[in-house]
Amino acid sequence: MMVFRSTRPLIWGELDVPLFGIKEDWYGNGVSPQAAFCVAVDTRSLWFIASHPKAARLHPAARPGRFxxxxxxxxxAELFLHHPTSGRYFEFNLAPNGAWWSCEFTAPRVRAEEVEIAFPEVATFAELSPEGGWVSAMAIPRDLLEGRLDFGRDTRMNVTFILESPERRFLSATDLGGGEPDFHRPDRFSKLELRDLPPA
Structure with missing residues (x-):
């Protein structure tokens, strides 16, 4: 999976990054308009950007910037980062309004901690259009990812969406196999491919 590398700090409000669309849901049905995402790294943070042109149904407790x-x-929108040697992985959830959540797992669906622990120093941003579309972003400190997950070229990754609640459509950037929707299949996540961010 493509991760863009920036030599300068990325700034919300000035982001100019390519977005990748997801055109099919879990069952192979077309998604129109497409949900889109980008993952990028600068000198300080890993950025996860997600968007969709349709209005979202938010969690009732979701507040901008709140865990x-x-x-x-x-x-x-969800970002998964996996360390293939240890089997540990992180899940980061990003709501359309910038609410967020994170969890560390030692194996599929096995939490490292039973209690909720916010990943430190995460910053989130969001913009909701009057027509209902949205774009949100999460900046995760690289030093924490490198320390906890040895984040780098060996990291495996996936991006997923849950849309159109309460009916719910499940989207995955990586093919995770068949059966019922299950995003917790780290053995099927994609290898990270770093590419320099195109000039603005």
Whole structure:
């Protein structure tokens, strides 16, 4: 999966990054308009940017910038980062309004901690259009990812969306296999591919 590398700090409000669309849901049905995302790294942070042109159904407790469990029960974008040697992985949830959540797992769906612990120093941003579309972003400190997950070229990754709640459509950037929707299949996540961010 492509991760863009920037030599200068990225700034919300000045982001100029390519977005990748997801054109099919879990069951192979077309998604129109497409949900889109980008993952980028600068000298300080890993950035996860997500957008969708349609209005979202937000978790009732979701507030901009607030750590909020169970965001996945409503519309949300998700970033998964996996360390293939240890098997550990992180899940980051990003709501359309900038609410967020994170969790560390030692194996599929096995939490490292039973209690909710916010990943430190995460910053989120969001913009909701009058027509209902949205774009949100999360900046995760690189030093923490490198220390906790040995983030780098060996990292495996996936981006997912849950949209159109309460009916819910499940989207995955990486093919995770068949069966019922299950995003917790780290053995199927994509290898990270770094590419320099195109000039603005």
């Amino acid at each position: 909020t469990p169970e965001l996945w029960k409503h519309d949300v």
